[in-house]
Amino acid sequence: MKSFFCQHNMTLDSEHSSNCLNFSFFLNNQLNKVFYPKFFFIFFILFFIQSSFADPFSSGDVALGENLHNQNCKSCHDGMVPGGDGNELYLSELRVISTSSKLISQVEFCANQNGLTWFEEEIESVSKYLNDNFYNLSD
Numbered sequence: 503m504k505s506f507f508c509q510h511n512m513t514l515d516s517e518h519s520s521n522c523l524n525f526s527f528f529l530n531n532q533l534n535k536v537f538y539p540k541f542f543f544i545f546f547i548l549f550f551i552q553s554s555f556a557d558p559f560s561s562g563d564v565a566l567g568e569n570l571h572n573q574n575c576k577s578c579h580d581g582m583v584p585g586g587d588g589n590e591l592y593l594s595e596l597r598v599i600s601t602s603s604k605l606i607s608q609v610e611f612c613a614n615q616n617g618l619t620w621f622e623e624e625i626e627s628v629s630k631y632l633n634d635n636f637y638n639l640s641d
């Protein structure tokens with residue numbers, strides 16, 4: 503099949519074929535100029551968007567947090583809501599906490615109030631569990 507831009511026969515036509523080469527070079531060059539900077543620009547924007555939504559609890563362990571929470575915290579909260587499911591305390595209708603630093607402080611406060619001497623890692627993990635499952639705070 504003959505190419506649309508380069509309709510030359512089998513006979514060697516050096517002038518014509520070099521025009522063809524020039525044309526494809528021109529096309530590639532335009533692609534490089536127009537598309538690649540755009541791709542970089544889009545990646546740049548996406549990078550900033552994703553870093554502004556970064557998880558504020560990057561160092562906690564959710565499974566550990568869930569265990570600690572259910573063993574030490576849940577029963578008291580359960581007694582506070584009519585339906586008996588203390589986790590409703592964390593849902594948007596009832597919650598008071600609105601930022602990740604307030605969430606960490608509240609977890610630490612409740613732990614201290616209840617005589618638990620938790621390490622930083624345990625406080626982080628419970629906070630991460632609560633955030634991943636209920637709060638979804640990003641700052």
Ligand code: HEC
Nearest residue numbers: 574575578579591592596597598599608609612613616628
């Ligand atoms: C003896 C009862 C009791 C225990 C045990 C308890 N809490 Fe609480 N918690 C409360 C009360 C009461 C409130 C609501 C009033 C307040 O903010 O102090 C509360 C509120 C909270 C909130 C805020 C909810 C909101 O409004 O967004 C979080 C988070 C929380 N507790 C986490 C914990 C964690 C984590 C533990 C386990 C270490 C825990 N609590 C153990 C009684 C308890």
